[in-house]
Amino acid sequence: MADVEAHITGTVWRVEVEVGDTIDEGDTVVILESMKMEMPVEAEDPGTVKEIRCAEGQAVSEGDTLIVLE
Numbered sequence: 545m546a547d548v549e550a551h552i553t554g555t556v557w558r559v560e561v562e563v564g565d566t567i568d569e570g571d572t573v574v575i576l577e578s579m580k581m582e583m584p585v586e587a588e589d590p591g592t593v594k595e596i597r598c599a600e601g602q603a604v605s606e607g608d609t610l611i612v613l614e
Contacts, residue, residue, distance in 0.1 A: 546589040548611040550604045554578030559600060561611065565593045573611050574598065585610060 554576040561573045572584040573593075591613030598610045 546591055546613045547609040548573050548587055550606055550608045550610055552576060552578050552583055553605045556598045556600050556602045557582055561593050563593050
């Protein structure tokens with residue numbers, strides 16, 4: 545199990561994955577918007593998306609879990 549966390553405080557602009565997707569290290573899983581800039585959140589580990597804990601338009605804080613991988 546691995547969590548993909550927000551590295552900045554912002555708003556979820558787009559979720560790039562769905563439950564069941566297989567991803568590699570470095571793949572963009574979520575795009576956050578902060579101060580009018582789009583910031584990609586990349587997976588630090590390969591795995592399969594088990595759970596998505598954010599939704600487009602949702603405000604998130606640095607350190608919040610966005611995606612759970614298995």
